Structure formats: structure tokens, C-alpha cells
Amino acid sequence: xxxxxxxxxxxxxxxxxxxxxxxxxxxxxxxxxxxxxxxxxxxxxxxxxxxxxxxxxxxxxxxxxxxxxxxxxxxxxxxxxxxxxxxxxxxxxxxxxxxxxxxxxxxxxxxxxxxxxxxxxxxxxxxxxxxxxxxxxxxxxxxxxxxxxxxxxxxxxxxxxxxxxxxxxxxxxxxxxxxxxxxxxxxxxxxxxxxxxxxxxxxxxxxxxxxxxxxxxxxxxxxxxxxxxxxxxxxxxxxxxxxx
Amino acid sequence: xxxxxxxxxxxxxxxxxxxxxxxxxxxxxxxxxxxxxxxxxxxxxxxxxxxxxxxxxxxxxxxxxxxxxxxxxxxxxxxxxxxxxxxxxxxxxxxxxxxxxxxxxxxxxxxxxxxxxxxxxxxxxxxxxxxxxxxxxxxxxxxxxxxxxxxxxxxxxxxxxxxxxxxxxxxxxxxxxxxxxxxxxxxxxxxxxxxxxxxxxxxxxxxxxxxxxxxxxxxxxxxxxxxxxxxxxxxxxxxxxxxxxxxxxxxxxxxxxxxxxxxxxxxxxxxxxxxxxxxxxxxxxxxxxxxxxxxxxxxxxxxxxxxxxxxxxxxxxxxxxxxxxxxxxxxxxxxxxxxxxxxxxxxxxxxxxxxxxxxxxxxxxxxxxxxxxxxxxxxxxxxxxxxxxxxxxxxxxxxxxxxxxxxxxxxxxxxxxxxxxxxxxxxxxxxxxxxxxxxx
Numbered sequence: 001x002x003x004x005x006x007x008x009x010x011x012x013x014x015x016x017x018x019x020x021x022x023x024x025x026x027x028x029x030x031x032x033x034x035x036x037x038x039x040x041x042x043x044x045x046x047x048x049x050x051x052x053x054x055x056x057x058x059x060x061x062x063x064x065x066x067x068x069x070x071x072x073x074x075x076x077x078x079x080x081x082x083x084x085x086x087x088x089x090x091x092x093x094x095x096x097x098x099x100x101x102x103x104x105x106x107x108x109x110x111x112x113x114x115x116x117x118x119x120x121x122x123x124x125x126x127x128x129x130x131x132x133x134x135x136x137x138x139x140x141x142x143x144x145x146x147x148x149x150x151x152x153x154x155x156x157x158x159x160x161x162x163x164x165x166x167x168x169x170x171x172x173x174x175x176x177x178x179x180x181x182x183x184x185x186x187x188x189x190x191x192x193x194x195x196x197x198x199x200x201x202x203x204x205x206x207x208x209x210x211x212x213x214x215x216x217x218x219x220x221x222x223x224x225x226x227x228x229x230x231x232x233x234x235x236x237x238x239x240x241x242x243x244x
Numbered sequence: 245x246x247x248x249x250x251x252x253x254x255x256x257x258x259x260x261x262x263x264x265x266x267x268x269x270x271x272x273x274x275x276x277x278x279x280x281x282x283x284x285x286x287x288x289x290x291x292x293x294x295x296x297x298x299x300x301x302x303x304x305x306x307x308x309x310x311x312x313x314x315x316x317x318x319x320x321x322x323x324x325x326x327x328x329x330x331x332x333x334x335x336x337x338x339x340x341x342x343x344x345x346x347x348x349x350x351x352x353x354x355x356x357x358x359x360x361x362x363x364x365x366x367x368x369x370x371x372x373x374x375x376x377x378x379x380x381x382x383x384x385x386x387x388x389x390x391x392x393x394x395x396x397x398x399x400x401x402x403x404x405x406x407x408x409x410x411x412x413x414x415x416x417x418x419x420x421x422x423x424x425x426x427x428x429x430x431x432x433x434x435x436x437x438x439x440x441x442x443x444x445x446x447x448x449x450x451x452x453x454x455x456x457x458x459x460x461x462x463x464x465x466x467x468x469x470x471x472x473x474x475x476x477x478x479x480x481x482x483x484x485x486x487x488x489x490x491x492x493x494x495x496x497x498x499x500x501x502x503x504x505x506x507x508x509x510x511x512x513x514x515x516x517x518x519x520x521x522x523x524x525x526x527x528x529x530x531x532x533x534x535x536x537x538x539x540x541x542x543x544x545x546x547x548x549x550x551x552x553x554x555x556x557x558x559x560x561x562x563x564x565x566x567x568x569x570x571x572x573x574x575x576x577x578x579x580x581x582x583x584x585x586x587x588x589x590x591x592x593x594x595x596x597x598x599x600x601x602x603x604x605x606x607x608x609x610x611x612x613x614x615x616x617x618x619x620x621x622x623x624x625x626x627x628x629x630x631x632x633x634x635x636x637x638x639x640x641x642x643x644x645x646x647x648x649x650x651x652x653x654x655x656x657x658x659x660x661x662x663x664x665x666x667x668x669x670x671x672x673x674x675x676x677x678x679x680x681x682x683x684x
Contacts, residue, residue: 003264006299019296021268213275213295217268218352218535226352227330228537 001026001188002047002078002157007056009039009046016042018212020056024157029179029189031199031220033233034209040192041083043209044159047190048080049073060157075104079155083162083192085146089135093126096134096145100152112152119148122178140171147178158182161192176202196233200224208233252363254506255561262562266301266509269534274298274307277540280325283318284542304509304532305520309543312345315485319343326350326538335386337484342591347485348538354393356535357488360504361394364490368453368478370424372399375450377422379413379431380405383582383651384458387482387489391426394490400424410438421450428458428580429465433613436472451475457482457489458581460568481569483546486533492566497558500565507535510564511543512552515573526551528573529566547574577606577674579615582652586673592649593621596642600627605664609677617654618677619646622661 002024009017016039024030032040045051047058049070058066065073070080079100088096097119101112120127123144129137134145143163150158160179164172176198183189183202193199200206203220208229216223223229257265274295277284287308288294297306315323324331330350337345349357370376376395380388388405395402403416414435417425425432432454439446453476454469461479469477481501482489487508492501503510508531512521515528529546533539549572553565572578576585586606593602607618628635639656646654666683667675 005264005267019271019299021264021271023264023268210275214268214272215275215279216272222352222355227350228326 001061002190003057003059004047005057007043007046007054007058009042009051009055010053011042011051012053016212017046020209020212020214022207022214022217024188024190026156026188027183027186028205029183029191029203031191031193031196031203031206032209033193033196033199033206033223033229035232036194037211038209039212040209041161044080044082044161044190044192047073048078048159050080074153074155077154077156078159079150079153079157080159081146081150081161081163083165085142087134087142087145087149090133092131092133093137093145094130096149097126097152100149101154104154115152115154119151122151122181123148140167140174143167143171143175144178147175151182155187157188157190159190159192162194163191164193164195164198172198196229197224200229200234252366255363255502255563257562259562262505263301265506266534267299270301270304270509270532271295271298273532273534273536273540274542276325277542281323281540283314283322284540301509304511304543307532307542309518309530309545310541311545312485312547315345315347315541316343320346321348323540324348324538325540331538335484337386345485350537352535352537353539356507357390358393358397360507361390361488361490362397363504364480364493365394365398365400367493367495368424368455369476370395370398370400370453374398374400374423374453375403375420376400376424376426377403377413377417377420378405379425379427379435380458381428381431381580381582381652382407382647383580384428385651386484387457387581390482390488390490395424410435411442414439414442414444417451418444418448423450424453424455425451426455426457429456429461430459430580430613430615432456432469433465436468437612446473449473453478455480459578460570462568479568481566483531483548485539485544485546486531486536486541491531495557495559495561499557500553500567502557502561502563502565505563508533510552510566512550513545515545521551523552523554523564526567526570529569547572547576549573575674577608579608579617579652582650584617584650584652584654588650589619589646592645593619593642596638596645597627602627603661603664603668604673605667605680606674607677607680608674616677617652618657618680619654620657620659620664620680622664623658624661628658 005021007017007020008015032043034040046054049068054066060076060078097116125141126144126148129141163175179189180202191199200220200223206220206223207214208216278288278295291308293306297303331348332351333349333354335347378388378391392402392404451473455478457480466477469475478494479501480490480493482491487504491508492503494501511530512527513519513530514521521527526549529548529550531544531546533541548569550566550569556562557565576583589604589606593604603622605620607620609616635658642656
């Protein structure tokens with residue numbers, strides 16, 4: 001579905017991604033794991049066309065999407081749910097969701113309403129808050145809204161950037177459960193998540209990013225058992241592992 | 245079961261998917277090797293290559309080669325790419341080099357080896373109802389262990405290789421109704437002949453499959469097994485240094501050995517010019533491991549001569565196939581899966597004589613289908629003091645040393661220098677028994 005080869009991305013003189021190659025097959029949840037500053041967010045921004053300074057190959061169903069504008073990429077079926085949610089705070093839940101469908105101009109209102117109802121089934125809390133402004137929602141509700149807004153674009157591939165960031169543990173579980181549900185309904189997901197343990201639990205495969213380079217990849221279940229990954233990303237005590 | 249299917253599905257990827265897969269794996273392998281193994285970083289810097297130059301799998305040709313000598317020189321930990329605390333198993337191998345070969349395995353390496361071996365067994369139709377008997381020489385104990393774990397992973401009943409006589413092995417085979425025999429072609433023939441010599445009824449056997457590895461399985465030998473034992477046969481190929489005994493294996497079509505492309509990237513090169521040869525041309529097999537965590541090998545020269553076939557097999561697998569190994573490009577001889585090099589023999593003789601270098605030949609003969617290795621050693625006056633008991637003791641000790649070091653028995657034969665001189669003058673160290681007896 002998504003094939004990336006030799007992706008290089010820079011912010012001015014600083015090269016953030018170096019020769020990154022990865023792929024996501026239909027129906028998969030693929031995670032990108034890495035420390036802060038490793039380039040995870042940059043990778044998602046490069047896919048959704050939000051960074052200009054990119055070289056390499058990004059293909060979505062055999063079509064190159066490198067260099068396309070973000071709206072065209074959304075129209076092709078890739079929706080990006082960014083880190084920090086990036087909601088329109090003064091606008092209501094309803095208006096935020098409608099903006100998610102902005103690129104689908106030729107679609108019937110009836111279809112849009114069906115989409116919205118589906119999102120309300122997924123997140124009943126949003127229905128309760130439909131007229132409330134996004135800025136007044138709790139962190140968890142805002143995250144639900146951000147995901148809901150991305151889903152309104154009816155994507156085939158959902159890019160999720162740190163969906164559990166700053167959420168209480170109970171809400172983290174809700175969001176993670178929702179990601180699994182979405183995937184079970186057929187949604188393909190490329191997930192960047194600081195909670196590596198949770199990400200590996202729900203993913204099919206994962207890539208480990210270190211200072212802009214992919215240094216390891218494999219089945220998520222295998223990586224979750226890997227002592228190197230445990231030490232670096234899963235919060236296992238270094239001493240416990242080294243002195244066993 | 246679902247996981248097994250997932251693991252097997254990889255063998256059917258499209259060529260484009262393989263290209264993507266290999267590019268990803270090669271890049272991450274090179275990134276790790278460059279950053280974590282000083283030997284690779286130095287070697288790559290010497291050739292002016294960095295990880296940034298590996299943009300696709302085709303760029304593998306830019307990487308420097310690795311040899312057995314490199315592994316030996318970096319003994320014990322020099323090629324490990326994970327901290328020692330992540331290494332859960334170490335195997336040391338006999339080699340012709342001054343240092344042994346040390347191979348380290350992290351947990352994921354062991355898991356992958358077992359899964360790969362299990363995948364091979366599955367592809368050959370082995371299941372939890374089978375009784376798998378492994379008959380390999382001690383020199384192939386590492387392969388034996390991998391095979392045992394792979395078959396156990398499938399839930400089969402496994403009879404691992406024990407250092408017992410051939411008659412004991414045959415008795416076990418009959419009494420426990422072995423259904424799958426794993427052995428070398430020559431040992432398989434030896435077992436068959438012994439069976440017939442003892443007038444044992446072949447009907448007493450319950451064998452349905454023979455898995456043959458360690459040596460090239462020729463069509464003649466395959467035909468003997470198929471006709472006389474009425475069994476299915478499958479050949480496998482592997483090297484100790486990477487992936488274990490089933491790095492490549494036959495499918496039901498038997499049109500070459502499918503390489504485990506999800507674990508290795510194979511190339512065939514001209515051993516003289518080091519130029520990469522296109523598929524179909526015969527040359528030396530070079531392997532890059534792309535999933536090895538503890539001991540990644542970049543462009544490791546195996547010394548084995550073969551050729552690659554990259555077209556899809558009639559069985560549907562898209563993994564490249566290699567032809568059965570047709571020989572070696574170096575002076576190494578493979579006896580029942582054990583590699584014997586003149587350097588190794590020279591080092592052992594030197595050790596047994598307390599530092600004295602004696603000339604020798606490696607003479608290969610046949611005894612009941614098994615290759616017999618004789619080592620005629622030129623004894624001169626400076627070594628032979630006239631005491632025959634002392635000479636006999638030395639012969640016995642040296643034969644024990646060879647068995648301990650190589651894992652197979654060799655016969656040491658003291659000879660006069662002039663009897664081996666004609667061969668040495670021609671630069672021949674490895675000769676057949678017939679050549680040796682003819683004196684030329």
C-alpha cells in the first residue's frame with residue numbers, strides 16, 4: 001500500500017531522516033518506535049506532504065505522492081492525525097469533524113452524515129459534546145476528535161502521531177482500543193507512539209528509528225521481547241537485564 | 245497455525261516486494277553494522293562506503309567482502325553487534341585459521357533459526373505425527389542441534405544425533421518406526437548398505453522421507469534412495485556461519501534449493517575477479533545476513549560454487565533458487581558436511597609435533613560409501629627418533645586431536661618424504677586414494 005524508499009528529509013541544514021525505507025501493507029498496523037528527536041514525526045509529515053524538503057520515493061498504491069500537496073494526498077486516501085491534535089479550538093466538535101471532510105467536496109451530505117454517525121458510534125462522547133467548542137474538551141476527548149476528524153476524510157491509510165500523548169492511563173487504553181477496532185474494520189494504520197509497549201502490543205510490525213535511520217524492523221511481537229528494545233524503549237531496568 | 249502461515253507466506257512475495265523488503269533489511273543491517281561493529285566501520289571507511297550510499301538492494305555490491313579469515317581474526321567478540329549481555333549462546337567452530345571461529349546468538353537469532361528450520365520441515369510435509377531421526381557426524385553437531393529444535397518446534401518426535409554405532413542407529417530406526425531420516429547422502433548410503441548386508445527386511449522400515457544435507461545430493465544417489473527405500477527425498481543446504489542447515493532447501497519440484505531470502509541476500513561472484521555474476525552463471529556463493537542480530541555478516545564468501553535461478557519456481561515460491569553446490573573455489577574439502585582445509589591440517593600437525601612442520605597430503609578414499617580421510621605425513625629423521633612405540637603414540641594422539649578438532653576421524657599414516665614429493669611438486673595437497681596409490 002505505502003512504499004517508502006530512501007526517504008531523506010531536512011529542516012534547513014539539519015537532515016532529520018537519512019535513507020529511510022519502509023512499507024505498510026493493507027490491513028496492517030505498523031509502528032515507528034524511536035526516542036525523541038529520532039525523526040518519527042518528520043516521517044509522517046513527509047508522507048502527508050507537510051514537509052517540502054524531501055528526497056526519495058514515496059509510493060501509495062504504485063502512485064508517487066512525493067511532492068504532492070497535502071490536500072491531494074488526503075484526497076488519495078491518506079489522513080494525518082497530528083501530534084498535539086491541532087484542533088480548531090474555537091470551533092465546535094461538529095465543525096471540526098466537518099472540516100475533516102472538507103476535501104470530499106463531491107460527496108453527498110447523506111454520506112457525510114453517515115460517516116459522522118459512525119464516528120459517534122466509535123466515540124459516543126463526541127456526540128454528547130457535539131456543539132461544544134474543541135478548546136473546552138478534555139485531553140482524551142480532544143484526541144478522539146482529532147482521530148474522528150481524520151476519519152471524516154474516509155482514508156485508506158491513517159497516520160497517527162502520538163495519539164496517547166498526555167492522556168491518563170484509562171484514556172490511553174480507550175484510544176488504543178479504538179485503534180484496534182478501526183484496524184479490525186479494515187483501516188490500515190501507520191502509528192507513531194511514545195508508549196512503545198502499547199504500540200508493539202497492537203501492531204503487526206514495527207520499525208525502530210535511531211537518529212534518523214532505521215536500525216531494526218520486524219514483527220511487533222518479536223520486537224516486544226527483544227532485550228535491546230526493552231532496555232531502550234520499554235522502560236525495563238537496565239540493571240535488572242544486565243545482571244540477570 | 246496462523247503464525248506459521250504468516251511465516252510461510254513470505255516465500256511467495258512478488259519481485260517488487262522482495263526488492264522493497266531487501267532494501268529495508270540491507271539498510272538497517274548496514275546501519276547497525278557500521279555503528280556497532282568497529283571492524284565493519286573500518287572496512288567500509290577503507291573502501292569509501294558509508295550507510296548513506298546504500299540506497300537500494302543493488303548497492304550491496306559497494307560493500308566490502310567478509311571471509312572466514314575476518315571472522316577468525318576478530319575472535320572472540322570483534323564481530324558482535326550487540327552487547328555481550330544480549331548474547332545467549334556462543335558456538336565455537338573448528339577452522340583452519342589460527343583462531344577458532346566464534347559465533348554468537350542473541351535470543352531473536354535462535355528464534356529465527358528454529359522458525360526457519362521448522363518452515364523447511366513444514367515445506368517437506370513433516371508434522372507432529374512424524375518421528376524424525378537425525379544421524380549426523382559430531383562435526384555437524386551445530387546443524388544437528390538446529391534441526392532438532394526445528395522439528396521439536398513442529399511437535400514432531402525427535403531422535404537427535406547420538407554418538408552411537410550405525411547398528412544402534414538402525415535398530416532405533418526400526419524399533420521406533422522412524423518416518424523421517426535426516427542425514428548426509430553418503431551416510432544414508434552407508435546405512436542402506438549395512439541394512440542390506442545384515443539381510444534386514446526393508447519392509448521393517450517405516451521411512452517416508454529422507455532429508456539430505458552436508459554434501460551435494462546427486463541424482464544417482466537420490467534415485468537409489470527413491471527406488472530402494474521408496475521414500476521422498478529433500479536436499480537442504482546451509483553454512484554454520486549463517487542461518488543454519490536450512491538456509492536453502494528443495495521444494496516438491498526439486499528444481500534447485502530455495503534460499504531463505506527473508507534472512508539472506510545471496511550473490512554469486514567470480515572468485516578470481518570478484519565481479520558479481522548474473523543469474524545462471526556459476527561462481528562463488530556470497531551471503532549477506534539481514535536478520536542476524538548478534539553476528540551480522542556482510543557479503544560473506546562461502547567458498548561454495550553454485551549458480552542462482554531467480555525465476556519463480558513451478559511450486560509458486562518466488563524465493564531465488566541455488567543449484568546444488570558443484571565444488572569449492574578454495575582448497576577446502578567437504579567430508580560429510582565437515583570442512584577440512586590444508587591450513588587446518590597443517591596447524592594440527594604442527595601442534596601435535598610441538599611446533600615442527602611436516603609435509604603431508606590429504607588423501608580421500610571411499611569405504612562403504614563413506615569418504616575416508618587419510619593424512620600421509622612425511623616423517624624425517626629429525627622427528628622419528630627410532631622408537632616405534634613413540635611413533636605409534638604420536639599417531640594415536642594426532643588422530644584423537646583431529647577427531648576432537650574436526651569432528652570426523654582421519655587416519656594418520658607416516659610415510660617417507662619422497663613418496664609424497666611428486667604431488668607436492670605439482671602443488672597437489674588434496675588427492676584421491678587412486679591417485680595416491682598410482683603415485684601421481
